[in-house]
Amino acid sequence: MTNLYRPEFEAALRVFARVSEAMLREGHEAPILVGGAAVELYSGSAITTGDFDVVTGRQQAFEQALVQQGFVRPSGPGHSFTGWIHPDLKLGFEVVSATLLDGLADRDRVRLITLQPDGTAAVLAVEDMIADRMGQFASGTAPEMLEQARVLLSLHPDLDRAYLERRIREETSNEHGIATLAP
Incomplete structure (x- = not known):
């Protein structure tokens, strides 16, 4: 490494x-x-x-x-x-x-x-990690997860945005999408 x-x-x-x-x-x-x-x-x-x-x-x-x-x-x-x-x-x-x-x-x-x-080593896709962080943020119990999701998105601008949008919506009961990650 x-x-x-x-x-x-x-x-x-x-x-x-x-x-x-x-x-x-x-x-x-x-x-x-x-x-x-x-x-x-x-x-x-x-x-x-x-x-x-x-x-x-x-x-x-x-x-x-x-x-x-x-x-x-x-x-x-x-x-x-x-x-x-x-x-x-x-x-x-x-x-x-x-x-x-x-x-x-x-x-x-x-x-x-x-x-x-x-x-x-097998690692969950970055899109799924961002969606997971957004789900935790949306739960109201982990507000710091929004910043983690923002950092990951900023470091991986070439990710699959359509997949990410779908996954964020699934993890947040359709409350959030990629737009929520805008600073």
């Missing part, structure tokens, strides 16, 4: 690629990176995250692959994180769903990132 990403993010992304490769070798579909880690990837670490949210229909296989990479479940008082942590990484990993954005995202748009020599 490049110096575009903060070192701990790149290290975690490489681990994610190794876990993905292990799952593929076992005959499972690759897990897909979503949430804040996908935002960090698409923003070149301009927006940072504290964990890797993952979608996979094979949570047990994914978690076994994490254990093989040295991950453990946090335990003891004060631990509310339900995912997995690695002693050397500063980012946790957690399966957040078995279905990609409730089946609304187009799986054919999932982006594959090759991280030699570690493997390939």
Whole structure:
């Protein structure tokens, strides 16, 4: 990769690629990176995250692959994180769903990132990430997500605007569209 990403993010992304490769070798579909880690990837670490949210229909296989990479479940008082942590990484990993954005995202748009020599990581399309952020914004519980969506759009002006418009409308119950992202 490049110096575009903060070192701990790149290290975690490489681990994610190794876990993905292990799952593929076992005959499972690759897990897909979503949430804040996908935002960090698409923003070149301009927006940072504290964990890797993952979608996979094979949570047990994914978690076994994490254990093989040295991950453990946090335990003891004060631990509310339900995912997995690695002693050397500063980012946790957690399966957040078995279905990609409730089946609304187009799986054919999932982006594959090759991280030699570690493997390939599957990441939700930037259009779907923007739509997801807009859905969270529209819910009224996460006003900061509007700014994340704006940043992603500004960094990816060549994305599929027709698809993005449709996805934002789906995620926001037709309350918002691309026009909402105008500064």
